[in-house]
Amino acid sequence: xxxxxxxxPFQNPDRNLPAxxxxxxxxxxxxxxxxxxxxxxxxxxxxxxxxLNDRVKAAxxxxxxxxxxxxxxxxxxxxxxxxxxxxxxxxxxxxxxxHRAIDPLTPLLRSDNHWLRRAAARALGLIxxxxxxxxxxxxxxxxHHDVRASAAWALGKLGDPxxxxxxxxxxxxxxxxxxxxxxxxxxxxxxxxxxxSQPNL
Numbered sequence: 001x002x003x004x005x006x007x008x009p010f011q012n013p014d015r016n017l018p019a020x021x022x023x024x025x026x027x028x029x030x031x032x033x034x035x036x037x038x039x040x041x042x043x044x045x046x047x048x049x050x051x052l053n054d055r056v057k058a059a060x061x062x063x064x065x066x067x068x069x070x071x072x073x074x075x076x077x078x079x080x081x082x083x084x085x086x087x088x089x090x091x092x093x094x095x096x097x098x099h100r101a102i103d104p105l106t107p108l109l110r111s112d113n114h115w116l117r118r119a120a121a122r123a124l125g126l127i128x129x130x131x132x133x134x135x136x137x138x139x140x141x142x143x144h145h146d147v148r149a150s151a152a153w154a155l156g157k158l159g160d161p162x163x164x165x166x167x168x169x170x171x172x173x174x175x176x177x178x179x180x181x182x183x184x185x186x187x188x189x190x191x192x193x194x195x196x197s198q199p200n201l
Contacts, residue, residue: 040065044073047085055085063092071096075104087119094123102127106135114144121147125154133160140166145175152178156185159192 043065046058059077062070070092077089090108093101101123108120121139124132136158139151152170155163167189170182 040067040069040073043070047073047077047089052082052084055080055082056088059085059088059092063088063095066096068096068098071098071100075101078104078108083113083116087115090116090119090123094119094126097127099127099129102129102132102135109135109139114142114147117142117144117147118150121150121154125150125157128158130158130160133158133162137163137166140170145173145178148173149175149178149181152181152185156181156188159189161189161193164189 040062043058043062046054047062048055050058055077059074062074074089074093074096078086078093080086080089086108090105093105105120105123105127108116109124111117111120117139121136124136133155136151136155140148140155142148142151148170152167155167164186167182167185170178171186173179173182
């Protein structure tokens with residue numbers, strides 16, 4: 001895989017290349033299409049058949065439409081040859097928050113690329129299904145600090161008390177960003193726990 005394939009979208013020099021099969025007016029075309037759910041099929045075609053630049057943009061904007069019709073094309077894009085497209089697809093699946101994406105996102109938690117592990121963790125937190133807690137708990141011990149922080153953030157959103165103990169271990173993590181996310185997640189988790197009933201006086 002080429003080196004530029006491993007970069008984030010905002011780090012990828014190919015993002016500035018001329019438009020591919022969509023034509024030279026690609027930015028104007030997408031601006032007109034943005035937020036119009038009836039154009040989801042057009043985005044899906046671009047995601048499948050466009051060049052790298054087209055596919056990344058299509059993956060991003062399928063999430064922005066908020067239309068669940070984009071879920072299956074985005075799930076397919078998790079297997080794209082480009083890490084950048086996979087990353088954009090994972091982020092958009094989180095925005096769409098559809099439970100169909102849970103199983104396809106799960107293998108990304110074990111990816112060699114820490115950006116993909118991070119994106120998958122955050123997407124699973126946004127989807128908000130109880131079954132994702134068991135998937136995310138092991139990610140708290142990931143070797144990369146961004147991934148640990150993202151797992152803590154996601155588990156905080158999920159609100160399952162089983163995460164309290166494991167997240168407490170991250171309060172003393174060597175990375176400040178992990179400590180910060182762990183503290184915020186613990187605050188959320190403790191707020192969501194039912195308070196013990198007060199004895200009658």
